[in-house]
Amino acid sequence: MRIFHILILAxxxxxxxGRTAADSTTANETVQTATNAxxxxxxxxxxxxxxxxxxxxxxxxxxxxxxxxxxxxGQFISSELARYGADTVIQxxxxxxxHRGKQITATNILGRFNTSAPRRILIAxxxxxxxxxxxDPDKTNHTSPIAGANDGGSGVGVALxxxxxxxxxxxxxxxxxxFTDAEDSGAHxxxxxxxxxxxxxxxxxxxxxxxxxxxxxxFGIVLDMVGGKDALFxxxxxxxxxxxxxxxxxxxxxxxxGIDRFINEARGAVTDDHIYITASGIPCIDIIExxxxxxxxxxxxxxxxxxxxDIISHDTLLDVGRVITHVIYTEKP
Numbered sequence: 001m002r003i004f005h006i007l008i009l010a011x012x013x014x015x016x017x018g019r020t021a022a023d024s025t026t027a028n029e030t031v032q033t034a035t036n037a038x039x040x041x042x043x044x045x046x047x048x049x050x051x052x053x054x055x056x057x058x059x060x061x062x063x064x065x066x067x068x069x070x071x072x073x074g075q076f077i078s079s080e081l082a083r084y085g086a087d088t089v090i091q092x093x094x095x096x097x098x099h100r101g102k103q104i105t106a107t108n109i110l111g112r113f114n115t116s117a118p119r120r121i122l123i124a125x126x127x128x129x130x131x132x133x134x135x136d137p138d139k140t141n142h143t144s145p146i147a148g149a150n151d152g153g154s155g156v157g158v159a160l161x162x163x164x165x166x167x168x169x170x171x172x173x174x175x176x177x178x179f180t181d182a183e184d185s186g187a188h189x190x191x192x193x194x195x196x197x198x199x200x201x202x203x204x205x206x207x208x209x210x211x212x213x214x215x216x217x218x219f220g221i222v223l224d225m226v227g228g229k230d231a232l233f234x235x236x237x238x239x240x241x242x243x244x245x246x247x248x249x250x251x252x253x254x255x256x257x258g259i260d261r262f263i264n265e266a267r268g269a270v271t272d273d274h275i276y277i278t279a280s281g282i283p284c285i286d287i288i289e290x291x292x293x294x295x296x297x298x299x300x301x302x303x304x305x306x307x308x309x310d311i312i313s314h315d316t317l318l319d320v321g322r323v324i325t326h327v328i329y330t331e332k333p
Contacts, residue, residue, distance in 0.1 A: 001151075001183065001198060001224055001272040001288065042329040043165045045321035047314040053157035054149055054227060057127070058309055062145040063152060064131040065104040065182050073127050073156075074107050077179050080160050081111030084167030086177075088112045094204040099187040099197035106182035106201040110210070113166045117174035119333045122220035122282055123162060123324065124273055125155030126183035126201070134188055135303035147308045150289075150301070152184065154227030154312065158321050165325060172333045176217055180205065180273050188303075195271050202273040206280040213281075219246050220284035221327070222274040226320045228299055229313040231289040233320075234267035237296070239285035242278050246285045253326050259319045268296025287320065 056076065061069035074091070081089045092108040109127075129148030133141045147153075159177055166175050186198030196203065211217070225231070235247045254262035268290045277284040291299040301307045 001270050042326050043169050045325045047318035050157040050161040050317045053160045054153040057153045058147050058149050063129045064145050077109050084164050086111035087115045096182055096200040098185045108181055108201050108205045109179040111177045114170050114174040120174035120217040122176045122217040123159050124178040125159045125223045126180045127156045128181050130184040130303050133305045136305055141305050149308050149312050150225050150228050155223035158223050171329045173331045198271050199273050199276050202276040206276040217282050220277050220282045222286045225289045227312045227317050228289050231316045233262045234265055234290045236286045237269035240266045243283040243285050254323045267293045
């Protein structure tokens with residue numbers, strides 16, 4: 001994913017999907033608020049389990065598309081979804097071209113739980129890691145891949161723990177888990193025309209996904225960089241225009257739970273998978289760390305060799321996991 005200057009991409013919300021912010025808001029007027037719902041049947045999210053999921057990914061090595069670690073990670077995700085009792089696990093393969101002109105094979109993975117439920121939501125995270133540490137302060141590292149503990153690993157770690165909970169205790173709704181590929185191979189510059197060099201897997205998925213209007217999730221949540229120490233989460237700028245009702249639902253749930261790292265202000269404009277998932281007809285928001293509220297920028301280890309297990313926090317994983325668990329289990333059919 002990448003940060004955008006808001007003025008540069010003010011029109012990006014309609015450019016990829018043809019839908020206006022007003023259209024998306026209308027589509028989400030039926031989204032429920034969890035704060036007044038009973039929490040008696042909400043299972044306990046395990047930060048330890050999420051942390052172990054991240055450790056296992058990092059131990060596989062770099063998960064750049066085409067690498068051995070990437071293949072192992074895709075198999076790990078698919079096997080965990082099956083082990084947790086997903087009704088279906090789909091691997092969608094696509095040949096995509098990076099901004100450097102290299103063709104790569106991307107594999108999106110979708111696990112669907114409780115497919116008979118009439119109401120569904122989608123949880124998404126990317127599992128690939130950036131091939132170049134081009135934000136590293138040491139320029140000799142700019143051609144090296146990153147470990148991606150937070151950027152790549154944390155979203156997957158939380159999503160897999162959520163899948164384990166859903167498999168063990170079915171909520172009243174259906175939940176689909178989408179793990180996107182080739183998210184993090186885009187061009188680092190401020191040019192609007194390079195927006196579509198990111199999120200190559202979700203761009204393909206937006207065009208070729210298994211849903212019909214009858215079984216399409218009513219909303220989606222992208223989890224990206226959700227494990228960093230002392231992380232703060234603001235209402236991401238594009239999400240606020242795509243689906244403000246979903247944003248309000250998330251941040252009100254966090255407030256209800258007494259979790260103060262979810263700051264109820266809009267900051268930062270990010271091109272991420274939520275843009276393209278929304279283009280598929282599923283209004284989607286992005287939960288992503290914002291390190292500097294004044295600029296909306298990412299933390300200093302972003303796209304550097306320092307994105308390793310040292311910066312992963314059990315507390316952050318627990319807070320994010322509790323919020324999304326409550327959203328899932330208080331959603332009514």
